Amino acid sequence: MQRLHRNDYDHALRVAGAEIIEVGFNYATFPYELDQAINERTAAVFFLAGLGKKALPLSSVAEIAHRQAVPVIVDAAAELPPQENLRKFISEGADLVAFSGGKHIQGPQSSGFLCGKKDLILSANLQQQDMDVFPETWSYRGLMDQGILAGPPHHALGRGFKVGKEEIVGLVTALQLYCKRDFEGELRVWKERIQQIVDGLKRVNGLQAAHVFPTNGGRPVPAAQIEIDKAIAGMSAQDVINQLQMGNPIISVYESLASHGTVMIFPEALKSGEPEIIVRRLREILGT
Structure with missing residues (x-):
């Protein structure tokens, strides 16, 4: 993570078990600094959207990370409007983008949604399985057949932050309405x-x-x-x-x-x- 991107909410990364490695200065980041910081233990590069031109731009970050097969995760919780941002970060190379379901979307304030690569979104989704999921009838049992997982990961990290069905319906409805707003x-x-x-x-x-x-x-x-x-x-x-x-x-x-x-x-x-x-x-x- 660029030092310029440290913020009050990056504690969520540490809660998930990540160790944050800072690169650059508090006024600028040079490409070689990010490139040299990535190694075999690097899980992802984090990018905080909306900081202006001081830090390395997302396109450069994605290019550097992807050369070493490392995904880029973008926090874009507050980056709507404009509506174009729903696709902008992906087009600039992000692999996973997180948006708030509240704020400008005007859905449930406790909701959010991820955009990006299917495997990364699936990985996040697997974090919320509970004890009522059984290997024989699990909707993702194909992952076991493929040898990707041995079984459902019960009570993983996201279980304490599960989203209610009411919130899911509210968010989906808000997103549908969002596309029609003036x-x-x-x-x-x-x-x-x-x-x-x-x-x-x-x-x-x-x-x-x-x-x-x-x-x-x-x-x-x-x-x-x-x-x-x-x-x-x-x-x-x-x-x-x-x-x-x-x-x-x-x-x-x-x-x-x-x-x-x-x-x-x-x-x-x-x-x-x-x-x-x-x-x-x-x-x-x-x-x-």
């Missing part, structure tokens, strides 16, 4: 709602709001970027977030930049009339 219309509405928030927060002491598009990572999603000046507002960005969460209705925002005085509001979950509620609540909190 993404241009959605983006237009998103921009209108973000602009409502930005316009409504003009001339609020200690606060400066801007309409940002696209995001810093290049995703085609607008956002209201709200800078809180603690010296003028009399409260920090964290204080503002806490007040938003304590109100009725509860308002939850993007918190990761709060330590820098920034509150971000994204439009994916906003409904008609809710931008006005956000503006009114922020004005109440800041006393204007």
Whole structure:
């Protein structure tokens, strides 16, 4: 894994039993560094999508890994929109791509799906077999006939994270609907709602709001970027977030930049009339 790709969620790789080998620096990775790090113990190369141009691009990573018959796994959980990303990473050489079933897909929030090579997806699927599976009647008993497996792997790693039938139906339905959605219309509405928030927060002491598009990572999603000046507002960005969460209705925002005085509001979950509620609540909190 490129050092630039280390993130809060790569613990999932270690839970699966992998040892993470970092390559490169925290500002760049050179091709030879990845090439020399791969050896006979390398199970896969991990790639975190959406980081911009500092790291080695996916196409280069795939080329280096595939020369040594090593698959590339891409974490693309938050990489929708655009819809084209459903196929983009595979076309750039990824062997397995993980997407969230929630977020822009709008399926069950606890669901996700894998795209890629059949054998790798099967390998993941085998991790969720339970004790009610028997060799004689197992739906994958052909794997035993081929000598690939001795029998069903009972209670493997994924058993504790099994997906319910309701979630499967919900996700499949969401994916079918996703292919029919008007993404241009959605983006237009998103921009209108973000602009409502930005316009409504003009001339609020200690606060400066801007309409940002696209995001810093290049995703085609607008956002209201709200800078809180603690010296003028009399409260920090964290204080503002806490007040938003304590109100009725509860308002939850993007918190990761709060330590820098920034509150971000994204439009994916906003409904008609809710931008006005956000503006009114922020004005109440800041006393204007």
